[in-house]
Amino acid sequence: MALLEREDAGGIATLTLNAPERLNALSDEMLAALSETLAGLEDDRDTRAVVLKGAGKAFCAGHDLRQMQAGRQAEDGGAAYFKDLFDRCTQVMLAIRALPQPVIAQVHGIATAAGCQLVATCDLAVAASDTRFGVNGVKIGLFCSTPMVALSRNVPRKQAFEMLTTGEFIDAARAQELGLVNRVVARDELDDAAQHLAASIADKLAAAVSIGKRAFYDQIEMSLADAYAFTGDVMVENLRLRDTEEGMAAFLEKRPPDWSR
Structure with missing residues (x-):
């Protein structure tokens, strides 16, 4: 075994x-x-x-x-x-x-x-x-x-x-x-x-979770101001994903998201 x-x-x-x-x-x-x-x-x-x-x-x-x-x-x-x-x-x-x-x-x-x-x-x-x-x-x-x-x-x-x-x-x-x-x-x-x-x-969008995991550990070692600056850039990166755009649209339209994963 x-x-x-x-x-x-x-x-x-x-x-x-x-x-x-x-x-x-x-x-x-x-x-x-x-x-x-x-x-x-x-x-x-x-x-x-x-x-x-x-x-x-x-x-x-x-x-x-x-x-x-x-x-x-x-x-x-x-x-x-x-x-x-x-x-x-x-x-x-x-x-x-x-x-x-x-x-x-x-x-x-x-x-x-x-x-x-x-x-x-x-x-x-x-x-x-x-x-x-x-x-x-x-x-x-x-x-x-x-x-x-x-x-x-x-x-x-x-x-x-x-x-x-x-x-x-x-x-x-x-x-x-x-x-x-x-x-x-x-x-x-x-x-x-x-x-x-x-x-x-x-069940969640894998790309978003991956981005979030990396950012979680990076920001926790930073000062408060640096952490906010860094995570703002991370949010921009996440928002530009096609699947995030689809997820937001699906929420507003009250339907399941069609994620590519």
């Missing part, structure tokens, strides 16, 4: 981390599979939303500690391997951000360390009510510095620092309070909830 499974339906690509015996750890092989699949999605005009989930009893338990310990056996104590590992993981996280399609994390079981980073990196997240989240590397003497980047951009500063320094888990309800996830549902409703959210996005 594939390490990363893909299923396509209704403009939604559902990607499943498929290493349940290793709690879907971000092994070297899993990172390679994610990198390859994300690269293929970048120019996939048939896919308008992506759902990322995990097989088995967990979403993702972070990096593969056995591989990390094996890498430590090199003459340099693992320095080159560790640097390469975190570079490759960073590229996967940046690829998710760069995709034109919104990516929804469908989370259950646990999402720890780089697995929690993966949730924080996705544009949206839906979690089962019994999910636990943590950046708990500090408990084994490894501060979760790279997961901190995504986490601290999702969760208020003091709460993120508490999670990082104590290594304690938070539950799904707390994760929603802090802004790490959008929705919390019963475990048996999780698939439907994630697919429903994805379908509500896939």
Whole structure:
């Protein structure tokens, strides 16, 4: 079976981390599979939303500690391997951000360390009510510095620092309070909830959503004045699309839009 499974339906690509015996750890092989699949999605005009989930009893338990310990056996104590590992993981996280399609994390079981980073990196997240989240590397003497980047951009500063320094888990309800996830549902409703959210996005004009996703992340790093100037230009770009013209006309004429997609 594939390490990363893909299923396509209704403009939604559902990607499943498929290493349940290793709690879907971000092994070297899993990172390679994610990198390859994300690269293929970048120019996939048939896919308008992506759902990322995990097989088995967990979403993702972070990096593969056995591989990390094996890498430590090199003459340099693992320095080159560790640097390469975190570079490759960073590229996967940046690829998710760069995709034109919104990516929804469908989370259950646990999402720890780089697995929690993966949730924080996705544009949206839906979690089962019994999910636990943590950046708990500090408990084994490894501060979760790279997961901190995504986490601290999702969760208020003091709460993120508490999670990082104590290594304690938070539950799904707390994760929603802090802004790490959008929705919390019963475990048996999780698939439907994630697919429903994805379908509500896939139903929209893909070009507009793509423009909006890119602009959302660009403007959030700007000053208020610069953000308004930038997004004004983005609105002009969006308004000049033929399909946006058709969408506005259809709204005024009270009919469904005839989008080319």
